[in-house]
Amino acid sequence: MDENILKHLRAWFKKNAATLPWRPAELDTPRNPYAVWISETMLQQTQVSTVKDYFVRWMERFPDVETLAKASEEEVFKYWQGLGYYSRARNILKAARIIAENAGMPNTRKELESLPGIGAYTAGAILSLAFHKREAILDGNLVRIFSRFYALNFLPDGKAAETYWDYARNVADSPKAYMHNEALMELGRTVCKSKTPNCTSCPLAIGCRAYHEGRAEEFPPKRTRIQKDWHGTALVIESADGKILAVSDGQAFLRGQLALPHFETQRNATAGIPQQAERYIDSDKVASVEDCGSFKHGITVHKIECRVQHIKLKYKAAGRFTWVSKDAAKDVFANSFSLKALKLALS
Numbered sequence: 001m002d003e004n005i006l007k008h009l010r011a012w013f014k015k016n017a018a019t020l021p022w023r024p025a026e027l028d029t030p031r032n033p034y035a036v037w038i039s040e041t042m043l044q045q046t047q048v049s050t051v052k053d054y055f056v057r058w059m060e061r062f063p064d065v066e067t068l069a070k071a072s073e074e075e076v077f078k079y080w081q082g083l084g085y086y087s088r089a090r091n092i093l094k095a096a097r098i099i100a101e102n103a104g105m106p107n108t109r110k111e112l113e114s115l116p117g118i119g120a121y122t123a124g125a126i127l128s129l130a131f132h133k134r135e136a137i138l139d140g141n142l143v144r145i146f147s148r149f150y151a152l153n154f155l156p157d158g159k160a161a162e163t164y165w166d167y168a169r170n171v172a173d174s175p176k177a178y179m180h181n182e183a184l185m186e187l188g189r190t191v192c193k194s195k196t197p198n199c200t201s202c203p204l205a206i207g208c209r210a211y212h213e214g215r216a217e218e219f220p221p222k223r224t225r226i227q228k229d230w231h232g233t234a235l236v237i238e239s240a241d242g243k244i245l246a247v248s249d250g251q252a253f254l255r256g257q258l259a260l261p262h263f264e265t266q267r268n269a270t271a272g273i274p275q276q277a278e279r280y281i282d283s284d285k286v287a288s289v290e291d292c293g294s295f296k297h298g299i300t301v302h303k304i305e306c307r308v309q310h311i312k313l314k315y316k317a318a319g320r321f322t323w324v325s326k327d328a329a330k331d332v333f334a335n336s337f338s339l340k341a342l343k344l345a346l347s
């Protein structure tokens with residue numbers, strides 16, 4: 001994008017930037033790197049409107065990285081409860097402890113990307129928004145904008161990702177990189193939306209190829225999805241003190257999320273506890289096993305058919321696992337796969 005287009009983009013952003021708890025009124029003010037890290041991590045897979053309150057509560061309780069580093073995982077989960085993808089919260093805590101032990105928040109891409117949970121996008125956001133470095137970001141919003149602006153009829157997969165990163169580096173190669181990056185994120189969220197791009201209000205329209213060809217909705221190309229069948233078993237494991245076991249080592253379609261233990265099993269698996277359950281429980285100390293029926297579900301390309309077992313243990317919640325009370329379970333399991341299984345077992 002040339003300087004003329006970027007000038008339009010900056011002017012648009014100054015006029016239209018939304019008021020957000022992590023955004024100072026003065027857009028040129030360098031941000032607090034800790035706040036950028038937390039807000040950008042919360043915003044992954046989550047709507048801005050949802051994140052606002054979570055961010056405010058989080059910053060009140062954990063105003064800096066040192067305070068966060070001293071918190072327990074249990075408390076951090078409490079402040080994350082409802083945002084889903086608990087691996088993000090776990091990684092934030094791990095990274096905070098590393099940062100607190102070292103000399104504070106790193107300011108190079110290499111150091112940032114070596115921390116748990118910080119990838120190329122978050123590192124670029126911290127470096128540009130907080131340290132005003134000429135560092136690029138690339139997320140779904142920017143991919144959509146670049147695909148349309150340059151009429152790119154391919155997705156950023158494999159080597160093709162470099163083409164998209166080159167365009168991202170092009171807009172970041174400026175003392176105003178922080179503003180270009182943030183303006184593009186906002187533009188993707190509010191104007192260049194996936195289903196209904198509002199081209200007539202867009203500051204990039206003068207140079208946008210897809211718009212001039214009347215083909216904005218055709219970009220980026222749709223991903224072809226091959227449906228996969230998945231047959232398995234989900235376990236509602238209840239301790240003697242009424243807690244439910246939650247794990248984060250489940251199938252790829254639930255990666256990073258706290259979920260009920262679940263395994264791929266034969267479609268017509270016979271009754272009895274699946275052998276894989278032994279990684280979580282002492283099978284000699286099972287009080288009862290109940291087959292609760294099965295449910296059908298769809299996640300991304302997976303067509304799921306899952307039977308549910310309710311296993312009651314003779315011993316109390318203990319060990320290296322996460323146990324949650326039945327009341328908290330609905331919030332902790334932010335995926336409908338686990339919620340459907342819970343409902344079958346507990347209602």
Ligand code: SF4
Nearest residue numbers: 192199202205208211
């Ligand atoms: S002109 Fe339309 S398609 Fe092009 S970047 Fe703007 S909103 Fe997106």
